[in-house]
Amino acid sequence: MHSVFPSQQVDDVEIIRRGAGPPRPWPTYNPEPLADLPASSWPCGTLAASSERYDFASFQLYPKQRTLLRGSEPVAIGGRAFDLLLLLVSQAGRIISASDLISSLWPNLTVEESNLRVQMAMLRKILSQCDKARRAVETISLRGYCFILPVLYHPDGTGLEMRKPSAHTTLPTLLNPILGREDAIEIIRAALDKWRLVTVTGPGGIGKTTAAIETANRYAATFQGTIVFVDLSHIVDGAEATLAIAEALGIKAQGDALAALCEYLVTRDLLLILDTCEHIVESVAKLTEVLLAHCAMLRLLVTSREALRAAGEWTHRLPSLTFPAEGEEIDEANLATFSAITLFVDRVRSSMRFEVEHDDLPLLAEICRRLDGIPLALEFAAARVADLGLRTIAAHLDDRFSILTRGRRTALPRHRTLSAALDWSYSLLSNEEQCMLRHLATLGGTFGAEHAIAAAGNAGCQSPREALSGLYEKSLLTVDMRHDTPIYYLLDTTRAYVAGVSAD
Numbered sequence: 001m002h003s004v005f006p007s008q009q010v011d012d013v014e015i016i017r018r019g020a021g022p023p024r025p026w027p028t029y030n031p032e033p034l035a036d037l038p039a040s041s042w043p044c045g046t047l048a049a050s051s052e053r054y055d056f057a058s059f060q061l062y063p064k065q066r067t068l069l070r071g072s073e074p075v076a077i078g079g080r081a082f083d084l085l086l087l088l089v090s091q092a093g094r095i096i097s098a099s100d101l102i103s104s105l106w107p108n109l110t111v112e113e114s115n116l117r118v119q120m121a122m123l124r125k126i127l128s129q130c131d132k133a134r135r136a137v138e139t140i141s142l143r144g145y146c147f148i149l150p151v152l153y154h155p156d157g158t159g160l161e162m163r164k165p166s167a168h169t170t171l172p173t174l175l176n177p178i179l180g181r182e183d184a185i186e187i188i189r190a191a192l193d194k195w196r197l198v199t200v201t202g203p204g205g206i207g208k209t210t211a212a213i214e215t216a217n218r219y220a221a222t223f224q225g226t227i228v229f230v231d232l233s234h235i236v237d238g239a240e241a242t243l244a245i246a247e248a249l250g251i252k253a254q255g256d257a258l259a260a261l262c263e264y265l266v267t268r269d270l271l272l273i274l275d276t277c278e279h280i281v282e283s284v285a286k287l288t289e290v291l292l293a294h295c296a297m298l299r300l301l302v303t304s305r306e307a308l309r310a311a312g313e314w315t316h317r318l319p320s321l322t323f324p325a326e327g328e329e330i331d332e333a334n335l336a337t338f339s340a341i342t343l344f345v346d347r348v349r350s351s352m353r354f355e356v357e358h359d360d361l362p363l364l365a366e367i368c369r370r371l372d373g374i375p376l377a378l379e380f381a382a383a384r385v386a387d388l389g390l391r392t393i394a395a396h397l398d399d400r401f402s403i404l405t406r407g408r409r410t411a412l413p414r415h416r417t418l419s420a421a422l423d424w425s426y427s428l429l430s431n432e433e434q435c436m437l438r439h440l441a442t443l444g445g446t447f448g449a450e451h452a453i454a455a456a457g458n459a460g461c462q463s464p465r466e467a468l469s470g471l472y473e474k475s476l477l478t479v480d481m482r483h484d485t486p487i488y489y490l491l492d493t494t495r496a497y498v499a500g501v502s503a504d
Contacts, residue, residue, distance in 0.1 A: 054089045055152040057133040061089055070129060080105055081123045084116075087175075088137060088147040096173045097144035104175045108351050120145070170228050170248065171213050171220075171273075178214050179346060180321045180339025181207065188215045188316055192271070192299060195314040196292055199302040202318035203475040203491065204421040205376025208303040209275050211318055216273055216301065225269030225297070233276035238283030245272065258290065265295040272298065278305040278474070279428055285310040305425060305475045317475070320373030320491075324365040331361065340368035343375060347382035354385070363390040370397045372491040380404035380418050400496060422497040425476060435460065436467035437476060437490075441498035446480070446489045 054061040060069045063086055068075040077085070083105055088096065102116055120137065127133040136149045178185070188211065191198045200208045216227050230248045235241045242257045246264075253260035272291075277284040285308040288300055292312060302308060307315045321340035324330050335356065336342055341364050348354045356364070367390070371377040381393055381404055388396075388403070396403055404418040429437065439456045440447070449468060456464035468488075471477040476494055480487040490498075 053154045055154065056089060056149045057136065058130045059127075059133065061086065075126060075129070077126055078122065081119050081126065084119050085123055088145065089151055091173055092147045092149065092151040094171060094173055095140050095144045095146045100173050100175060101145065171216055172229060174210060174213055177346065178210065179343045181211050181214065184211055184316065184318055185215050185218065188212070188301075189219050191314050191316065192219055192301065195312065196298065197288055197300045197302070197308075197310060197313045199304060199307050199313055199315045200318055201304055201307050201315055201475055203374070203494070204305060204425050205374045205418075206318050206320065207375045208318055212273055212275065212301055212303050216271065219271065223271060225271060227271045227273070229273045229275065231275050232280065232284070235280060237280060238287050241280060241284060241287055258287075262291065262294040265291065265298050267297070269297045270299070271301060273301045275303045277302055277308070281306050281308055284308060305428075306473050321368075321375060321378070323368035323373045326369060328365070330365055332356070332358070335361070338368065340373040340378060341365070344368055344378045344382050347379050348385045351383065352386045360390055363394045366394045367397070370492055371400070372493050374491070374493060376421060377404060377418055377493060398496070400493070401500060418493070419497070422494070425474065426497070426501065428474065429476075430467070430470065432461060432463050432467040433470045433474070436464055437471055438498055438501065440471070440477070440490055441495045446487045448485060448487060452488065
């Protein structure tokens, strides 16, 4: 493994508030970005017509070359301001909060919001060179910033895609690239054309919310209605869920909130995303049936570790990212075919300079395989590479819950450590399901349903058949349907967690 910490350089004006302890290495975007070179040395003539770019007003923004042109002339822009512009333009029409912008521009650092204001002022001064772009970035009071100009996106020379400002959406901004989910996103998007209730299921940390948001982003390109995102993770029952939806839609319900909600939605073309429903799955199932029965133009996209089992529901279980099988040889040529490795390396590079060397390949494969290709677990592991290194992480995965503890400070409590993600799932199981899960963790490898049920019954489980089915429905048990009869197994991460619970 070869890693180099970036040099500590201040880009434009920055006010850093550091905590106790030694200074942390300064993050870097590109060792020598074109945007920071003298204008006379810019290789503008080398920008191919097929290069990825964004066009707005009289500007052309080239992300890979880190170049901003006005017409055919290069525009001088600092590296931090360039990244700010790229984020705003790529999310044109969506409001991005100041905290999200700061965490993206200054990852792993605590900085004053005045830094963002300085960069925003510089960016607006640059854009004011063109009258049409003078007011391109709008400040939304108490919410953040929004790029309001139409943007032409030229992905790879195959054609132009218009990205219209979509003020009719309230989707959270995804700050990390979406890796390994193209097939799933297209499947879910196509399902929304056919079904009015689509539920994305899967174990904790698998990326259900990310997949749902990106699906909605793409669905918005052809959808003429409104798209609204509602986080239900903090909701405790159906009544609160109804009020949360009403609040997200701007409805001030007096009296019967559900009736007011139905009355509002009955004539509106709307895609409603209900995120994190597993803890109130029965209440949400009843609520969705009522809403769909009364509101013919309504579509629902739900994320939950367990399917709602509501009338008219279509479900998609989100799989793990792909990783090499045990003993499978990998090399630099086929590395990118494994989406778990791609994501892991990308997240490592977000906090340090990192180049994959040949000796790193078996370590990367081992880490991704032992963490079951779960994006959240891979992000936790990537966050420890700078201080532990690949070899130490791979060697200590049997004790993964003590080392994979460095989640985003802004993450929900259940996503701040790997253990917390499993605690949330385990707490939602019945006593019988917990008993069955503890027993299955002792079997090792794969097993058939009848063998597991008989053995669990002998071990004291009162309703092993129902418990086995419940564990699968709640995404804590994986099934392989490629055989004559279903073959079940636990993810390695789940097995390790249950071993710790049993030891306690």
